[in-house]
Amino acid sequence: EIVMTQSPATLSVSPGEGATLSCRASQTVSNNVAWYQHRPGQGPRLLIYGAATRATGLPARFSGSGSGTDFTLTISSLQSEDFGVYYCQQYFDWPGTFGQGTKVEIK
Amino acid sequence: EEQLLESGGGLVAPGGSLRLSCAAAGFRFSSHAMTWVRQAPGKGLEWVSGISGDGNSAYYADSVKGRFSISRDNSGGTLSLEMNRLSAEDTGVYYCAKGILIVVMTAIDSWGQGTLVTVSS
Numbered sequence: 001e002i003v004m005t006q007s008p009a010t011l012s013v014s015p016g017e018g019a020t021l022s023c024r025a026s027q028t029v030s031n032n033v034a035w036y037q038h039r040p041g042q043g044p045r046l047l048i049y050g051a052a053t054r055a056t057g058l059p060a061r062f063s064g065s066g067s068g069t070d071f072t073l074t075i076s077s078l079q080s081e082d083f084g085v086y087y088c089q090q091y092f093d094w095p096g097t098f099g100q101g102t103k104v105e106i107k
Numbered sequence: 108e109e110q111l112l113e114s115g116g117g118l119v120a121p122g123g124s125l126r127l128s129c130a131a132a133g134f135r136f137s138s139h140a141m142t143w144v145r146q147a148p149g150k151g152l153e154w155v156s157g158i159s160g161d162g163n164s165a166y167y168a169d170s171v172k173g174r175f176s177i178s179r180d181n182s183g184g185t186l187s188l189e190m191n192r193l194s195a196e197d198t199g200v201y202y203c204a205k206g207i208l209i210v211v212m213t214a215i216d217s218w219g220q221g222t223l224v225t226v227s228s
Contacts, residue, residue, distance in 0.1 A: 001169075034214035036152075043111075043202055043218030044144075044152065055216060087152055091212045094166045096142075098152040 002026050002090050006099035013078045014107040021073040021102045023088035028068045032092035035064055035073045038101075039084040047086075048073060080106055109133040109217045111203045116222030123193050127222060129186040129203030137161065137181040140206035140213055143188050146221075147199040155201070156188060160209035170196070193226045200224075 003026040013019045023033065031051035036044040046055045048064035051071055061076040075082055085101040115127040127143070142157040156177040158165045165177050176189040186203055200221040206213040 032212070036215075038152070041220075043204075043220050044215075045218070046214060046216045049207065049214035049216070089152075089154075089214070091214055094157075094212065095168045096154045096157075096212065098154070100151050 001095055002029060002093055002097050004088055004090055004097050004099035006086075006088055006102050008102060009100075010103045010105065012105045012107045013075075015080055016077050019075040019078055019082075019104060021075075021086055021088075021104075023066075023071040023073070023099050025069045025071075025090055029090040029092035031067045032090055033064075033066070033071050034089045034091065036087045036089065037082075037084045038087060044087065075104075078104075078106070082106075109205065111205060111217060111219035113201065113203045113219045113222035116201065116224045118225045118227065119193055120228050121194055121226055123226070124189070124191045125193060125224060127188040127190065127201055127203075127224070129219060131184045131186065131203075131205070134205070134217075136179075136184040138209055140209055140211045141177075141179060141186045142204045142206060142211070142215060143177065143186075144202045144204050144215070144218075145197075145199045145224075146202070147196075150199070157206070157211035158186070159211050160206075164211060166211050190224070193224075195226050198224060198226045 035048040038044040088099045143155040203219040204215040205217040
């Protein structure tokens with residue numbers, strides 16, 4: 001199965017600062033990558049699909065990029081509600097594997 | 108508004124069985140693949156099983172193949188997961204999730220709140 005590796009494991013960011021999250025696939029997944037935000041007690045929330053397409057209603061401060069094996073989620077100006085764990089996922093091949101997550105903490 | 112409501116979780120002894128259900132509302136159910144994703148305590152997300160919108164294609168993670176069975180009722184808007192021969196490794200929160208497309212290999216754009224399954228004696 002395809003392994004998705006995320007970095008860093010934890011990110012501490014002050015409100016207003018930018019954040020860059022990385023995700024690497026063990027083999028090419030074209031642009032079949034999604035990013036999700038997961039907060040405690042809630043279901044995950046889709047942010048980005050197709051590597052770069054924002055989900056409906058997602059603020060423009062979130063952007064995704066990449067193709068092949070290397071992908072990036074960028075939050076341009078972090079807000080307090082952006083805390084949580086962020087997962088990348090490939091849906092190029094079954095099973096649709098998730099990365100291990102990057103925890104974003106508000107400094 | 109799209110809604111996914113899971114039910115059926117609970118405490119079950121090792122080797123036992125459990126059936127999870129998910130009631131969907133707010134979208135054309137048959138036009139979307141549906142998926143079960145789980146999260147073990149302190150761990151990340153794991154895609155467990157997926158079924159296409161027409162119900163003709165079903166996929167399972169190796170860890171549950173032969174023990175779990177996914178099904179859907181497009182007339183009633185419900186998704187089910189029959190889980191047999193449960194072990195402690197199956198403990199976790201199980202999420203019902205809706206795919207963007209009708210095929211299983213698609214991003215997930217809507218998630219339920221999850222139902223907790225605990226396998227313990």
